[in-house]
Amino acid sequence: MSRKTTDRLATGTIYAFVGVVVAILCGLIGYILITGIPDISWHFLTSAATAFTAGGGIRDQLFNSLYLLLLTLVISFPFALGCGIYLSEYAPQNWVTGLLRMAIEVLSSLPSVVVGLFGYLIFVIRFNLGFSILAGALALTFFNLPILTRSIEEALQDVPNLQREAGVSLGLSNWRTITKIVLPIALPGILTGIIISAGRVFGEAAALIYTSGQSAPTVDYGNWNFLSADSFLNPMRPAETLAVHIWKVNTEGITPDAVAISAGASAVLIVIILIFNVGARFLGQRLYQHLTASKSK
Amino acid sequence: MTAIMTSTDVHLAYGAKEALHGFDLSFKQHEISALIGPSGCGKSTYLRCLNRMNDLLPDVTITGTFKLGAQDIYAAKVDVVTLRQRVGMVFQQPNPFPFSVYENVAFGLNVVGHYAKADLDQRVETSLKQAAVWDEVKDHLTENARTFSGGQQQRICLARVLAAQPEVILLDEPTSALDPISSAKIEQTLLTLKANYSIIIVTHNLQQAARISDQTAFFLNGQLVENTPTQQIFIKPQQKTTSDYLNGKFG
Numbered sequence: 001m002s003r004k005t006t007d008r009l010a011t012g013t014i015y016a017f018v019g020v021v022v023a024i025l026c027g028l029i030g031y032i033l034i035t036g037i038p039d040i041s042w043h044f045l046t047s048a049a050t051a052f053t054a055g056g057g058i059r060d061q062l063f064n065s066l067y068l069l070l071l072t073l074v075i076s077f078p079f080a081l082g083c084g085i086y087l088s089e090y091a092p093q094n095w096v097t098g099l100l101r102m103a104i105e106v107l108s109s110l111p112s113v114v115v116g117l118f119g120y121l122i123f124v125i126r127f128n129l130g131f132s133i134l135a136g137a138l139a140l141t142f143f144n145l146p147i148l149t150r151s152i153e154e155a156l157q158d159v160p161n162l163q164r165e166a167g168v169s170l171g172l173s174n175w176r177t178i179t180k181i182v183l184p185i186a187l188p189g190i191l192t193g194i195i196i197s198a199g200r201v202f203g204e205a206a207a208l209i210y211t212s213g214q215s216a217p218t219v220d221y222g223n224w225n226f227l228s229a230d231s232f233l234n235p236m237r238p239a240e241t242l243a244v245h246i247w248k249v250n251t252e253g254i255t256p257d258a259v260a261i262s263a264g265a266s267a268v269l270i271v272i273i274l275i276f277n278v279g280a281r282f283l284g285q286r287l288y289q290h291l292t293a294s295k296s297k
Numbered sequence: 298m299t300a301i302m303t304s305t306d307v308h309l310a311y312g313a314k315e316a317l318h319g320f321d322l323s324f325k326q327h328e329i330s331a332l333i334g335p336s337g338c339g340k341s342t343y344l345r346c347l348n349r350m351n352d353l354l355p356d357v358t359i360t361g362t363f364k365l366g367a368q369d370i371y372a373a374k375v376d377v378v379t380l381r382q383r384v385g386m387v388f389q390q391p392n393p394f395p396f397s398v399y400e401n402v403a404f405g406l407n408v409v410g411h412y413a414k415a416d417l418d419q420r421v422e423t424s425l426k427q428a429a430v431w432d433e434v435k436d437h438l439t440e441n442a443r444t445f446s447g448g449q450q451q452r453i454c455l456a457r458v459l460a461a462q463p464e465v466i467l468l469d470e471p472t473s474a475l476d477p478i479s480s481a482k483i484e485q486t487l488l489t490l491k492a493n494y495s496i497i498i499v500t501h502n503l504q505q506a507a508r509i510s511d512q513t514a515f516f517l518n519g520q521l522v523e524n525t526p527t528q529q530i531f532i533k534p535q536q537k538t539t540s541d542y543l544n545g546k547f548g
Contacts, residue, residue: 167404
């Protein structure tokens, strides 16, 4: 075979593989959207789920998913940021750092159902939190922490060392170099990391079945007192999320329109995750432009 | 003229491998001193001892004494952050922060103190003028410093260092990534600056050393071969190796 033919063959093979991956992805997303979107209506998004009759919506599940995501990020972001800064900027090359990295790697490959059962034992039972948003958020933090830490570390590592040298040689302290120079430069990358991990958290079901529970009690969306039992903000109430709802409707749903609800809810889930991803890119770019003042030119 | 920086019995090792083998070298105030020598001779390594940038590398051992004025800069009580403000540095690759020109220079200023807005504006302008880049950037102060040419970026970096009001400016091959015209501008700037600052420059460009420096130190294999007034070293070097290097017999 001549070199030219080999080259063409190799290129063709690579394109074929890429084509297969893209086809699978488009087919999957397309199928979910095509079967689901007709079931989405304003009524579907804004009414409560029903147990036995048709015509139930996903209002509470949608809100629960977003609220849980927010709480998870509020809890996990500070830890991940600290850990990422440590690993990227301070950690010496020794066995302690090696152990830490390995721990993060292992944690990130834990099956989410294991994280869920662990969360059930420790938060729901031992700490007596019951099935609650808080227990769910803590379990999801376990799940989210390694990925977020890794992506923050990578974003910081992408900042060229010359920038650190410039800061330090100018007489900035280490801390000020990190906060005033390295972090702002890494911010778009960090943001992208947060939003992509948010997508994963948003679609998570297995870790939540045993922690935030499978029921969505009726809550009062006008009650802003998060200590009151029927407030939508109360973190101690059980909360079925969208992903859990899809699982539950499919396994034990007895409403006549279970199939339609599941299809609609899946489409909503996918659309929101797509919005996260597109939003991440857009926001990251905007933020970078803003921070680097590269506007008019 | 008095010496601004002195170093005696300088040894430096990366791990077990010694890179600087023990020599004395001092620099006079308000002069330009050039460090020359072939690649890998230790001149940049030595330069980075003078503001303790080598501290950032793991596993580096430095012995000997380094003094800024009368102060031992490696003494335990020395604040490295203050030292680096007093001994500024410009690098081989222009490395402005990816922020606006104004912010870049303001970073240097905020190291020394906090200023009112009007005062800050004034000092940013002064620093950029000192670095001879003001005319080119004055209408673009809010633009990203990275969008300028390499030569302009390097002068913005110089302005940033000047804003921190150092006593000594270290330059590590500042023009090796630049075209001849930009290099000439930097050289011109340095000649003006030496009235108020002491400048130590590592350069691969022998003509550059000859054009701008008052004193030239020749390094070879981690040793200082000789340190002679520039006018002399290029005409009548004291050592044969220096003469061989300057005549292009090696390096």
